[in-house]
Amino acid sequence: MDVTKKKILNGYHVIFLIQNIIVGMGLLSMNNSLSPLGYSQWWIPLLFGLVANLTLIPMIWLGLQFKDDDLYTIHEKLLGKWIGKSLNFILLIYAIVLFAAVIEGYLELIQISILPERTITGHLILFILITVFIVKGGIKSLARFCMLTFFLTGWMVYFLRWGFEDGEIRHLLPLFNFTGKELWDATKGGFNSIIGYELLMIFFPYIRKPEKAFKHASMGIWFSVFFYFVVGIVAVMYFTEWQLEHLQFPVLKLFQAVDLSFVERIDKVGVTLWVFLILTTAGAYLWMAKKGVDSLRNKNSQYHIYSVAILTYIVINLPISQTVRKTFYEKTFFFSYGFILWPILLCLVHLVRRRKTR
Amino acid sequence: MKIWKRARQAVENSKEKPSPPSHQKQLAPISLDALKKDLTDIDDAVFKEYQTKDGLVTVIYLSSLIEPVLLHKMIIFPLVNDKGSVMNTFDAIDGSNKQKLLMAIVNGDTVIFHHNKQQYLQAHTFSPPERAITSSENEATVLGPQDSFTESLTVNLSLIKRRIHQTGLKSKDYTIGQETNTKISIMYIEHLVNDENLKRLQERIQQIDFTGYVDLVIPKQLLEDNPYSPFPQYGATSRPDAAVNSLLDGRIIVAMENSQTVMICPSSFLEMFNSPEDFYNRWTTASLLRILRFMGFFITIMLTPTYISALSYHPGILPFELLIMIMESRSRVPFPPVIEVLFIELIIEILKEAGSRMPTKIGQTIGIVGGIVIGTASVQAGLVSNTLIVLVAVSALLSFLMPNYLMSNASRFVRYIFILAAGLFGLLGQMLAFAWLMNHLLNLTSLGTPYLTPVIPRSWSDLFDSVVRFPLTFVQKRTGMSRAKREKKPTK
Numbered sequence: 037m038d039v040t041k042k043k044i045l046n047g048y049h050v051i052f053l054i055q056n057i058i059v060g061m062g063l064l065s066m067n068n069s070l071s072p073l074g075y076s077q078w079w080i081p082l083l084f085g086l087v088a089n090l091t092l093i094p095m096i097w098l099g100l101q102f103k104d105d106d107l108y109t110i111h112e113k114l115l116g117k118w119i120g121k122s123l124n125f126i127l128l129i130y131a132i133v134l135f136a137a138v139i140e141g142y143l144e145l146i147q148i149s150i151l152p153e154r155t156i157t158g159h160l161i162l163f164i165l166i167t168v169f170i171v172k173g174g175i176k177s178l179a180r181f182c183m184l185t186f187f188l189t190g191w192m193v194y195f196l197r198w199g200f201e202d203g204e205i206r207h208l209l210p211l212f213n214f215t216g217k218e219l220w221d222a223t224k225g226g227f228n229s230i231i232g233y234e235l236l237m238i239f240f241p242y243i244r245k246p247e248k249a250f251k252h253a254s255m256g257i258w259f260s261v262f263f264y265f266v267v268g269i270v271a272v273m274y275f276t277e278w279q280l281e282h283l284q285f286p287v288l289k290l291f292q293a294v295d296l297s298f299v300e301r302i303d304k305v306g307v308t309l310w311v312f313l314i315l316t317t318a319g320a321y322l323w324m325a326k327k328g329v330d331s332l333r334n335k336n337s338q339y340h341i342y343s344v345a346i347l348t349y350i351v352i353n354l355p356i357s358q359t360v361r362k363t364f365y366e367k368t369f370f371f372s373y374g375f376i377l378w379p380i381l382l383c384l385v386h387l388v389r390r391r392k393t394r
Numbered sequence: 395m396k397i398w399k400r401a402r403q404a405v406e407n408s409k410e411k412p413s414p415p416s417h418q419k420q421l422a423p424i425s426l427d428a429l430k431k432d433l434t435d436i437d438d439a440v441f442k443e444y445q446t447k448d449g450l451v452t453v454i455y456l457s458s459l460i461e462p463v464l465l466h467k468m469i470i471f472p473l474v475n476d477k478g479s480v481m482n483t484f485d486a487i488d489g490s491n492k493q494k495l496l497m498a499i500v501n502g503d504t505v506i507f508h509h510n511k512q513q514y515l516q517a518h519t520f521s522p523p524e525r526a527i528t529s530s531e532n533e534a535t536v537l538g539p540q541d542s543f544t545e546s547l548t549v550n551l552s553l554i555k556r557r558i559h560q561t562g563l564k565s566k567d568y569t570i571g572q573e574t575n576t577k578i579s580i581m582y583i584e585h586l587v588n589d590e591n592l593k594r595l596q597e598r599i600q601q602i603d604f605t606g607y608v609d610l611v612i613p614k615q616l617l618e619d620n621p622y623s624p625f626p627q628y629g630a631t632s633r634p635d636a637a638v639n640s641l642l643d644g645r646i647i648v649a650m651e652n653s654q655t656v657m658i659c660p661s662s663f664l665e666m667f668n669s670p671e672d673f674y675n676r677w678t679t680a681s682l683l684r685i686l687r688f689m690g691f692f693i694t695i696m697l698t699p700t701y702i703s704a705l706s707y708h709p710g711i712l713p714f715e716l717l718i719m720i721m722e723s724r725s726r727v728p729f730p731p732v733i734e735v736l737f738i739e740l741i742i743e744i745l746k747e748a749g750s751r752m753p754t755k756i757g758q759t760i761g762i763v764g765g766i767v768i769g770t771a772s773v774q775a776g777l778v779s780n781t782l783i784v785l786v787a788v789s790a791l792l793s794f795l796m797p798n799y800l801m802s803n804a805s806r807f808v809r810y811i812f813i814l815a816a817g818l819f820g821l822l823g824q825m826l827a828f829a830w831l832m833n834h835l836l837n838l839t840s841l842g843t844p845y846l847t848p849v850i851p852r853s854w855s856d857l858f859d860s861v862v863r864f865p866l867t868f869v870q871k872r873t874g875m876s877r878a879k880r881e882k883k884p885t886k
Contacts, residue, residue, distance in 0.1 A: 150822055151707065159819050162826050169830060173837045180836045181829075188832075301710040308821040315829055 042104075043244045047252045049179035050243055053320070054233050054256025056182040059263060060317035061141045062229025064310070066264060067271040067286040069225035072218040074277050075207045078268040080222065084230045085261035089254050092233065094379040096250045099240035101386060107237040108331035114385050121332060128328030130371060132344060135321040136351045137365040139163060142314045145285065149307055160352060163315075168345050170319045171326065172338060175239050178319050185312040192306060193263065196270045199290040203273025228369040229264065232317060233257055234376045238324050322348075423489030423512050426452060432496055439499070447476045449510035459502035461521040469504055469517055481508070484515035497575070524549065530632050533797060537674035542632045547577055547651040553634040554581060554649075558641065562586075568599055576607040577651045586644035588877040591841050595646055595659060610653035617659075619839045624807045626800035627840045629658035629665060636670040644878025660841035662875045664848060664860050666801040667691065672863050680863040687795045688861050694792035695809045695831075697785050698735050699816035699824050705731040707820030719781070726776035732817035738778050738786050739813065741768060743806070746790075840875075847875045 045053070070077040102110050108127070112120035143156045143163070151159070170181050214222075236253055243249050271286045274293065283289055291303035299305065322344060329340040356364075426441075433439040438457045443450060453469060472480040484506060488494060495514060499505055502520030507513075527549065530542030543550045551565055565581045578599065582592060595617070602616040610630075618627045631637055632655045637647050640658045648657040667687040672680040704712055705720065712720070727734055745764035749757050773780045789809070796802045808831060815823035838845035848856045853874035858864040872878040 146822055151820060154819075159822060159826070162815075162819070162823070166826055166830050166833070170833050173833075177833070177837055181833055184832055184836065298713065298716075299711055300713050301708070304708045304711050304821060308825045311822065311825045312829060 043242060044174075044176045045179055045239065045243045047245065047248060048183070049176070050236075050249060050252040051256045051259065052182040052186050053175075053179045053239070054236065054253050055259040056185050056313060056316040057232035057235055057320045058230055058257065058260040060138060060232070060313050061145075062231070063264060063267060063313075064145070064285045064287050066226055066229045067268060067275070067280055068284055069229070070222045070268075071277075071281040072221040072225075073214045074218075074280070075272050076211055076213045077222065077280075078208060078265070078272040079211065080226065081230075081261050081264035081268055084223075084227060084264075085257055087227075088230050088233055088257050088261075088376075091376045091379075092236070092250065092253055092257070094383050095234070095237050095240075095376075096253070098379045098383055098386065099237060099249065100246055102241075103246055104241050106239070106241050106327060106331075108327060110237075110382065112331070114382060114389065124328055124331050127375075128325055128332065130368060130375065131321045131325035131328055132348055132351065133365070133368045134372070135318055135325060135344075136348050137368060138314060138318045138321065139167075139348070140352055140361075140365075142311070145307065149288065150304060157353075160349065163311075163318075164345050164349055167315060167319050167322050168341055170315060171323045171341055175242050175323060178316070178323060181319070182316050185316050189309055189312055192309065193266060195291055195294050195302060195306065196266060198293045198295055199270045199274040202293060203270060205273055207272050208269070224370075227373065230257075230260065231369065231372045231376070232320070234372065235320050235324055237379065238327055421490035423514060424492045424495065426507055428492065429454065429495065432492070433499070444470065444473055446473050448481060449508065451509065452507040453504060454499055454507065455504040455519065456499060456502065459522050460504065460519045461523075464521050465504065465519055468519060469506070473506075481515065484517050487514045487516040489514040500575075527553070532799065533631065533633050533636075533669070535633075535669065535671040535674070537671055539633075539635050541634060543634065543637075543649075543654055543656060545652050545654055547579060547649055550634075550649045550656065551579060551581070554637055554641070554647070557634060557638045558583070563641070566596075568596075570599065570602065570613065571605065571607045573605055574607050578607075578610075578613065579649045581641060581647040581649065583641055583644065586642070586872070586876075586878045586880060587646060588644065588879065591660060591843075591877065592646060594841060595648070599648075607650070608652065610648065610650040610655055610657055613648075613650065614657050617657075619841065623834065623838055624804045625663070625835070625838065625845075626666070626798065626804065627661070627838060627845060629661035630655045630798065630800070631658060631670070632656075633670050639670065639673070640876075643872050644876040644880075660843045660875055662840065662843075662847040662873075663835055663838075663845050664688070665875075666798040667796055667861075669797040673866075677863050677865045681861075684861055684863055687797075690792040690795040691801075691805055694789045694805055695812050696824070697789045697792075698739065698782075698809070699812040699827075700821075701782060701785055702731045702735055702813065702816040703820035703824055706817070711821075720779070723779040723781045727779050728776070730817075732813070734778050734782060735786070735813055735817075738772070738782060739810070741772075742786055742790050843875055843877065847873070853881070 066081075067077065070080055073080060098110065102113065105113065108120075108124045111123045111127075114120070115123065139160065143160055146159065147154065147156055170178055233253060233256070236249070240246065240249065267287060267290075270290060271280065274290060275283065275286060279289075280286065288303045288307060291306040292301065294302040296302060322341065325344045326340045329344060330336050333340075430441065433454075436456070440453070440455055440457050442453045444453065451473060453473075455465065487498060487505065489512070495505060498516050502522065504517045504519045506515040506517065508515065524546050525544050527541050527544055529540040533542070541553060543553060555563065555565075560583075562584045563581065564584050565579050568578050568580070569575050570578050580592075580595065580599070598617050599613070602613060604612060604616055607613055614626075614628055614630070615621060620627065629640070631640075637656050637658065641647055645661075646659050648659065667684060669683075672684060675683070705724070709717055724731075724734075729737070741764075745760065745768075749760045749764075752760060769783055772778050773783060793802050793805045793809070796805065811830075812824055812827050815827035817823075819826070835846050836844070848860045853871065855871040856874050858868040859873065863869075871881050
């Protein structure tokens with residue numbers, strides 16, 4: 037009965053989808069990428085949340101104008117077939133690269149901390165397979181998985197207790213101890229941790245109550261911002277400025293501060309449980325890529341998921357040096373900054389066209 | 395698929411045929427010899443001629459399906475002594491329809507042929523030897539009613555109907571299987587059941603195609619939404635009280651001739667951990683036991699895999715003293731932990747299988763051989779560590795906590811996936827396997843309703859009767875799973 041209907045996402049689905057797509061690798065390394073700000077970084081997630089919420093408005097407005105179309109179709113409708121299709125092609129590449137970047141970032145972390153003596157091939161294949169399984173059920177399957185992920189991983193916030201106890205509360209002040217350039221640097225590196233809500237434009241036509249989507253999506257954003265904010269506070273309290281600058285994954289170090297009688301290194305459990313958060317993020321981008329192929333080929337097919345997955349596997353295994361790859365992924369994240377502003381332009385085009393037709 | 399379609403076509407054609415002659419003209423009845431020809435080589439088929447006042451009659455029946463005393467009392471004695479108009483008490487049967495006549499005989503009815511009138515009559519005498527109603531062996535409880543279903547459909551229906559006295563309780567019969575012609579019965583309460591569910595189930599029952607419907611488990615597998623899944627998607631019970639509870643919840647019960655269990659559909663993952671006894675116990679005890687069973691499922695699939703990944707990949711996660719203790723007990727074991735675990739898990743499976751296949755008298759010795767000889771000796775020989783023996787024994791016990799036997803089998807199967815995943819990638823493999831499991835469960839449906847219902851909320855009131863069983867005053871609404879027409883239970 038779910039298959040035939042198109043409007044399948046309830047309000048809570050939207051909340052958890054947005055929240056879990058946002059939270060991913062970004063949270064693990066956020067404090068490191070915000071380190072140009074020093075101790076004043078802890079309230080920056082709130083700023084990011086505000087920016088995200090503001091950029092959400094044009095997305096929702098655009099979605100409400102085209103209630104049954106996703107971004108791919110909107111492109112074709114607004115900008116003509118050829119420009120639209122080529123833009124969609126860029127979006128497809130964006131989705132594939134982000135899918136690859138998310139997976140590779142996580143598997144690299146796994147290689148550093150969990151399985152140091154292994155190549156990534158084995159778990160890469162397993163990882164992609166499971167992502168394909170999740171995405172095969174469509175966006176609702178992904179949304180359900182997101183809900184489950186929230187409850188399976190959300191309780192890990194409790195692990196911050198020990199970091200909070202050992203921390204130094206005086207680190208939180210002063211609030212504005214940075215220059216404009218430092219803020220710019222930190223935003224450039226750190227804003228990618230909140231990227232992910234732009235996918236709303238792709239799954240917008242599936243939402244059952246589009247009028248309330250803004251409320252739900254904002255709730256999703258602020259749930260994630262809450263996690264970021266709490267982690268930010270505890271990290272700033274626990275670490276010195278030097279550590280913030282040089283630890284690549286401060287959250288793992290916070291997990292190591294946990295002192296339980298029956299488990300010694302809870303960070304290993306934490307990192308492996310993190311796989312759920314990565315699966316949701318990666319799954320969302322895989323789904324976006326699948327939709328991209330669908331729109332390019334003008335037909336719906338499950339085989340598009342497999343082809344995208346195989347392509348991603350090849351992309352990750354391309355013989356390119358690590359540094360080139362890193363910069364490429366970084367550039368893609370900068371591209372996503374443009375992507376969240378892109379709907380503003382589309383809104384303008386829509387307004388102009390509407391006036392013309394009148 | 396083609397074969398199936400052709401078969402359906404054939405069945406439909408045969409259904410259409412008999413209807414036209416009835417309202418045209420009365421065809422001549424089949425001769426007795428034709429019937430005899432069809433019943434040759436059936437040695438328990440009886441053709442007996444009796445002289446009555448009205449003339450010669452022939453009584454035809456299968457002696458294995460009918461109790462001789464009943465036959466004599468009901469038919470032969472009145473016929474021969476001719477107490478009034480005995481002939482009028484029997485039902486007339488269309489004598490020109492040979493198929494119908496033969497089916498009546500095969501079903502255990504007695505067919506009487508009146509030679510003078512050239513007329514066939516039918517009497518319902520089906521009375522095969524039946525097992526008495528006993529207490530349930532597979533779902534025994536301390537509290538509550540002790541009766542359980544038997545292999546007879548009529549007995550099973552009566553066991554349910556004597557608990558719900560109203561005309562709203564419907565039981566619809568279908569015949570499935572071209573070879574076996576098995577009777578299957580759908581029961582539901584009309585004003586509660588979800589029509590969409592009912593329609594879907596009826597359509598599926600008419601569509602399934604298989605030869606040997608020897609137990610309800612077979613159509614159950616054919617009726618499931620996802621036949622490839624290791625998890626049972628419909629509930630099964632041999633207790634009438636559990637069946638009645640489901641009926642009152644707005645669900646559908648399917649019972650079949652020759653089957654000792656009935657099927658409850660739809661059914662959710664969490665309900666596989668519920669026992670009917672939960673409602674007879676105080677809510678505190680019931681909740682405790684339910685939490686135990688539910689946690690038991692996850693512990694049984696996670697315990698030995700965690701042992702593997704902790705020892706082979708991340709010894710750091712264990713506290714120092716525990717690690718020393720395990721390492722000491724493993725000091726003589728020459729295998730990697732995966733091999734060790736697989737070895738002992740397989741031995742447990744073999745023990746279980748051997749124990750259940752053997753005659754009960756020998757089965758007792760198997761426990762001694764398995765528990766003491768293999769267990770102690772393999773530790774002393776240095777094949778496995780004794781820590782692992784404890785873990786494997788605990789996880790084997792936990793897998794039998796679930797009241798649903800198919801569910802406990804599923805948990806054992808899933809455990810092997812986790813063991814292999816842990817052996818390959820440690821904790822990461824375990825978590826990936828867990829993600830697979832969760833995704834699989836999230837995508838499963840039972841009769842179109844999500845299998846993991848309270849997690850995918852349909853109604854929040856479900857949480858009062860899920861892992862924790864709240865006091866009965868809280869359980870006021872029907873579960874979201876059944877999507878009943880009336881959600882709230884009546885107060886008076």
